[in-house]
Amino acid sequence: MTLPVGLRRWETLLLAMLAVIACLNAADSPFYLGVGNIVNLFQLEIEKIIVALIMTLIIINGEIDLSVASIMGLASCVAAYLFHVGWPMPLALLAALASGALAGAFNGFWVAYVGLPSLAVTLAGLIGYRGIARILVEDRAYGGFPDWFNALGQQPLIGPLTLSIVIFVVMFAAMAVILHGSALGRLVYVMGNNLAAARYSGVRVKRVKLLLFVASGTISALAGLLYAARLGSVRGDMAMGFELDIITIVLLGGVSIFGGSGNLVGVGLSILVILNLRNGMGLADITGNTQTSVIGALLILSVLAPNVAQMLHTKWKGRET
C-alpha cells in the first residue's frame, strides 16, 4: 500500500464512475443485474480484457505492443488453416499458440536486443502478422470446428462462467501477484521509470523486455483462439482494430503512456467502467456511432483530466515557491 496519493485518487474516481454507471443501468433496465447479462457483459469483450492485462505490464515497462490484435487474428487463422488441412484440433491450437509466442519473440528481439522503438517494431507487426493471417485464409471463412472447441467458447464451464472468464480471473490474479508482489514486477516499474539507471544497476533489461513481448504474443494468441471458439468460425479480419480498445482500457486505468506508473487495480476498474457503460447503452438501445462517441468522450476526459490537473498543480506550486 505504497501507492502515491494521486493514483489512489484516480482509482477513487473510477470507482465513483462505476457506481454511477451501475446505478443508472440498474434504474434503466430490469435486465441489467441478471446473471446472464453480467456474464454476457464480460463475454462480449472478454478477449480484449485478457490482452489488456499483459498490455498493462508492457506499458508500465515503457513500451507498447500495437501488434496484439494482429497476433490474435494470426493465431486464429493458423489454427483454422491447420485444422482444415487435416491437423488434429489440439495440435493446431498448440501451433497457433506457438505462432503467437514466435511473433512476440520477433517483436521482443528488435526492441530489446537491437534497440528499435517498440512503437515502430510492433506497428510493422500489426501490418505483417495480419498479412500472414490473410494469406492463410484468403477471403474465406473457416468454420466447422469440433463441437468441444466451440463449446469452450460458448458454453459455461463453472457455474454460469465460461472458460474465457475463468481464464481472465486467474490471469488477473496472477498478473497482480507478478506486478505488485514479485522481483520481476519491481523490475518492470524500475525499467519503465528509468531504463538507463536500471541497465547500469545490473538489471538484465533485455531479458525482461523479451520476456514481456513473448508473454504478450502468447496471451494474444490465446485470446485469439478464445475469440475463434466464441464465434465458431474464423476469417482474416478477426479482431481487427482491437489494439486501440485494449490500449484505451489500460490508459483509462491510470497507467502512464510514458511508463513507470499505474497498477492493475486501476486497469481492473477501467475494464468494469467500460464494459458496464457499453452494456448499459446496449440495453438502452443506444448503438452505433452514439455509443462510440460517448465512450470516446469519456476517454478524452479521463485521459486529459489527470494531466491537466497535474499541470495546474505544478504551476500553482511554482508560483508559491
Next chain:
Amino acid sequence: MRKTLLMTAAAVMFGMLAPHGARAQTIIEPGKPVDMVLLPKFLGIAVFDQAHKGAEEAAKELKNQGKLEYLGPTPENSVAGQIEIVTNATTQGVGAIMMSNNSGDQIEPAAKAAHAKGIKVVTWDSPIPSGQGEDVFVAQVDFTETGKVMADMALSIMGPSGGTFAVLSASPDASNQNAWIAAMQTALKEPKYAKLKLAGIVYGNDQSEASYNQALALVDKYKDLKLIMAPTTVGIVAAAKAMQDEKLCDKIKVSGLGLPSEMLSYTKNGCAPEFALWSFVDLGYLSYYTAYGLATGAIKAEAGQSFKAGRMGDYTITKDPTRKEGLRILMGPFSKYDSSNVEAAAK
C-alpha cells in the same frame, strides 16, 4: 373457401396454426404487441434506412404497440457490433430480430442463443450462410437471377465484342454478394457471354473510401479494363465517382446494384449507363410482416406456409434453393435503371 378462411381465423384466434401442409392463406392479425429489432449491416447506409422506412410502415399497418428499434453497429465494428446487439436483444427478450447479416457464420452462436429463448430471427438482404439460428430469410430477389441480370448489363455495356471487366464487392464474407458473384460466374459460362472476361474480384468492405481506392487500383492493375461491376450500393457509387474524378468514364464504365437517387448524376453523365436494384422499402415492409407473423404465432417457420403481407400481397415460405439448409421467402422482382427512367426513380 369461406370455410377455410373461417377455420384459419379461428385457429389464429386460439394462437394455433392451420394444419401442416394445408396451403391455407393466413391473414396476419394486427394489434398484438411485439417488440422488434431491425438490425442492418451497419448504420448510415441509405438503403438500410429505406428498409427501416418500410418496416415502420408495416408496424403502423399492423398496429403493433410494441417497439421497433432500428439498431446497428458502426462499419469498423460490424461483426462484433452485430453480435453485441443480438445478444443484448436476447437479454431484453424482444419478440423478433430482423437482421441483414454481415458476420457470415460468426453470428450463428448469438442467433442460436436468441432462437433458444423463443425469439424469432428473420434475416433479410443477407442470410446466415449455414441457416442455423435463423427462422426464415426474406430474399430480395432470386440470387441466380441477380447473376444473370449482372451478366446481361455487362454484355449490354461492353457490347458484342466484349472485353475485360472486374468486380468490386463489399466484404469478403458478405454472403449475399458472394452468392450473386457466384451466380454471375455461372451465367458467364453461357456462349453468349463468351467474350466477357472477368479478370478479378476486389473488396471495398462497403466503405466509400476503401471502395474508391479499390476501384482505382483495378484501373492500374488491368490495363484493358472496360467495366467495373459493383454488386453493392456503396461500391457502385464509389467506383463511379472514382472514374468520374479521374476522367476515365469514356474508357471504363461502372455498373451493378445501385440506388437511383445516389446514381442519378453518374447515369446522366454516362459513367454508369445501366444498373439495377429492388425496393429496399418493400424489403423492410415484407420482413416486418414475416417477423410479426412468426412472433405472434400466425405463421410457422415451415416450408409451405403462406400469408398475406399487406399491400404486397401473398407470399409463401419455401426451402431456400441457394443454401444447403434454411427457409426463404422470395420477394422480387428486379428494376433496371438507365438514363430513360433513373430520374423518375430517384425522386
